[in-house]
Amino acid sequence: MKKPLVGAVLSVLFLGAGVAPAAASTATSADAADVRAKAVTFAGTVALSNCSGSVVRAPSSLPGDPALVMSNGHCLETGFPGPGEVVLNKASTRSFTLLNAAGSGVGTLRASKIAYGTMTDTDVSLYQLTRTYAQIESSYGIKALELDTARPTQGRAITVASGYWKRTYSCAVDGFAYRLKEGAWTWKDSVRYTSACQTIGGTSGSPVIDDATGKVVAVNNTGNEDGQRCTDNNPCEVAQDGTVTVRKGINYAQQTYNMVPCIGTGNQIDLNRPGCALPKP
Secondary structure, eight states, X not given: OXXXXXXXXXXXXXXXXXXXXXXXXGSOHHHHHHHHTSSSOOTTEEXXXXXXXXXXXXXXXXTTSEEEEEEOGGXXXXXXXXXXXXXXXXXXXXXXXXXXXXXXXEEEEEEEEEEEEEOSBSOEEEEEEEEEHHHHHHHHOOOOEEBOSSOOOTTOEEEEEETTTTEEEEEEEEEEEEEEEETTEEEEEXXXXXXXXXXOTTOTTOEEEETTTOOEEEEEEEEOSSOOSSBTTBOEEEOTTSOEEOOTTOEEEEEOGGGGGGBOGGGOBOTTSTTOOSOOX
């Protein structure tokens, strides 16, 4: 996984890993200038205590619905869900720092529950907030990012927007991994980035935004750091015929179009809705 950073002190260990996180100096003033030049902004992204995320909405979401924050399953405050484990409607009071277009924190949002979380087949968490989309827009002038209902396509220009680092990474969809295996977890139909997106620890949960539409097509989650085969922090691609490919230095995301049908009336997660592809408990 693109390992979540634990707490505010950057010298502490990553969750589930015994290595030190990337230093804060990784995001330099030059990086910040580069970010400001990009078309995709930070508006609607959030910083978690250890990861990145974003306020998202389905096309059917209404202004009066409780807002949703999307991140990774491995960013949950309860720890990594085990293989086959699904977290559903679990009470939470987690807080998120909401960012504006320039990457400045403008307010704190708070969860009422973990609406959904898993690391099986995908690596995603959805938090339901105590505020509605309308209330957030009224208070901060910031709209939620819309989840695309279409599968991303190879070659599309994308931007990974990290609220934790206040940094963006621009590249393209290089292709898709039929299965992406990392340690005990396996994910389906993962997005593979071209090499330009060198995401780091703390970017976990960042929205992957289609540059042409401005819609979210995936959630950033992992990368092969050391060239190892199918180990923690070194995912491998497994083809349909079982062929294993290791791509050192290449990073990945989990598609989000297939979870849009799971978001029902009032932004409630309903795993029985037609087209919903999220794993059930």
